[in-house]
Amino acid sequence: MTPRVRAPELPQNNPWFNTEKPLSLQQLKGRVVILDFWTYCCINCLHILPTLKYLEQKYKDSLTVIGVHSAKFDNEKETENIRQAILRYDIEHAVLVDSGFRVWEEYTVRAWPTLMVIDPQGYVVGYVSGEGDRNVLDELIQKLISQHQEKGTINFQELSLTLEKQRKPLITPLAFPGKVLATQAGLFIADSGHHRIVISSLDGEIIHLIGTGQSGLTDGSFDEAQFFAPQGMAFDEENQILYVADTENHALRRVDLKRQVVETIAGTGEQSRNIRPHSGAARETMLNSPWDLQLWGNSLFIAIAGSHQIWELDLETNIVKTYAGMGAEACIDGELSESAFAQPSGITTDGQELYIADSEVSSIRAVGLIEPRQVRTVCGSGDLFGFGDVDGQGFDVRLQHCLGVEYAQNNLWIADTYNHKIKLVNPHTGNCQTVLGDGSVGLQDGQGKNTRFSEPSGLSVMGSLLFIADTNNHAIRRLDLDTLTVTTLQFPNLCAPDVCIPHES
Structure with a gap:
């Protein structure tokens, strides 16, 4: 039997977006967590967003998605540019700025995008690289929820976030004009x-x-x-x-x-x-x-x-x-x-x-x-x-x-x-x-x-x-x-x- 790997804790002193305060895996115990390792230039990372939105809506009382922004280009390391990307792509989950690829390395990620799935007891249970399959993730989340319901280790409650778009609504005449x-x-x-x-x-x-x-x-x-x-x-x-x-x-x-x-x-x-x-x-x-x-x-x-x-x-x-x-x-x-x-x-x-x-x-x-x-x-x-x-x-x-x-x-x-x-x-x-x-x-x-x-x-x-x-x-x-x-x-x-x-x- 493969030994279970405990998910490394997330840094608390890095910049975080879409949340009043940093989220920790300790505090999210009892929930399924998906870490989405992304960089905002990457078209494949953008293609993942509708899947994440679908899963977040379906399992809003038991799933937490956290975007881990591990920048490819120098320009993407600037926190304000990441905030703009969150607004541009209407990202509604918490985003952690992974300065210096620390979280990326702790989770031994190899490619953008990678989705890391963590069970309600804080163990990594699987990952998907590339654009992935919504159905595979959907089935895995359902399975985890029912397993942990039986064990009494799931905590059903909706997590409330403070989104960047609520703090500073975008009411400019043009918004991110592309061409x-x-x-x-x-x-x-x-x-x-x-x-x-x-x-x-x-x-x-x-x-x-x-x-x-x-x-x-x-x-x-x-x-x-x-x-x-x-x-x-x-x-x-x-x-x-x-x-x-x-x-x-x-x-x-x-x-x-x-x-x-x-x-x-x-x-x-x-x-x-x-x-x-x-x-x-x-x-x-x-x-x-x-x-x-x-x-x-x-x-x-x-x-x-x-x-x-x-x-x-x-x-x-x-x-x-x-x-x-x-x-x-x-x-x-x-x-x-x-x-x-x-x-x-x-x-x-x-x-x-x-x-x-x-x-x-x-x-x-x-x-x-x-x-x-x-x-x-x-x-x-x-x-x-x-x-x-x-x-x-x-x-x-x-x-x-x-x-x-x-x-x-x-x-x-x-x-x-x-x-x-x-x-x-x-x-x-x-x-x-x-x-x-x-x-x-x-x-x-x-x-x-x-x-x-x-x-x-x-x-x-x-x-x-x-x-x-x-x-x-x-x-x-x-x-x-x-x-x-x-x-x-x-x-x-x-x-x-x-x-x-x-x-x-």
Whole structure:
């Protein structure tokens, strides 16, 4: 018989979130405890959250989930950034900041995410690594509850927590805007935290709000449609159609500006578990966290962050298929079918190649659209742990979890998200230089490097203006390309959902 292992106690003097005071395993005796070892950049960690939410609701009087945040990137070690991630992803369980990987090492964790299950007597009874299976966890929890009920070692009572979102409700007009798209028809903003699309003029005057502001997957008119954390967009000027990567719905949506309706055109609303290259009818094929879009002729190219691939939707046949990436999380150049990406989160094109912000390898990749169609690395280390903040050439460049990329005037603008900077890359030589941001978190307008951002994630150029989705500042910033002056766009008629009824012109 395997000896039972007592779960190591949790540190009490580290920062804790979503709770008035630190939780201890001693105090949680009599309850089933799940420790979720996560880091907020990791798409697989985000995919676990709905499972945890389901289990927390089902067993609220006998299960306690504790997120153990063991940071991958330097930027994720900052406690305020972790708090922002808790708000962004609506995490409602206690979160412990695992400074220096102490808890990770005590529990001999090897990968993100890992769920460690502790029984009501304080012993580790099992763990699941990767995205795991909700049913396996559900069965294990049920079994533990009935076993310990018989032994009289379970303590049924609901645990009350003080959530970050209750302490400081987010009532800003925009909430964690992920992407922005500037067009002749106006500025499209993925107001990700408010689950809606905002359309304004380039000066911030509101034209339309699309979505109720509540998360859901509902087609229909602008005021009845629902999204779930939408991200990247692409616009068909001629037909006045906006395409939206509806990330947490694992779907693509089409917004018809003339008819003012939203419809789902790809995905089923369920997350795909199939990472092998495949194809199918768009409405019947499951997707896995589509993050950004690029229109090219009759094709809509998709950065699929969840399966580490680039996909293509043929808008004439409505067939969706894997275009590049074998599904492994890595940085492998070469043939489309043999290539690999790591959480691609931004996409743009010059008409010859697609350019990808490949966030988990902190690199910019290029994917050929015309023969010979090859994948190459433009700049960055191509290594899952090769990140930093170094300007220079090609492989010597270090970025930190870049999420946004935009092609304009023979160059690539990069949102170097976790370095809080905007950089300029030559797509042919791989030369990378910082243009905006001094590397510190802040909201500071001004010129060039005398500016500050907070995890900028999306970029769009229109004429002589570059628009920046400055995600953790809940802001859209505007750069004049001629003077390199940054200003923060104001939206005088925009409110958070349910705060006030905004005026629609």
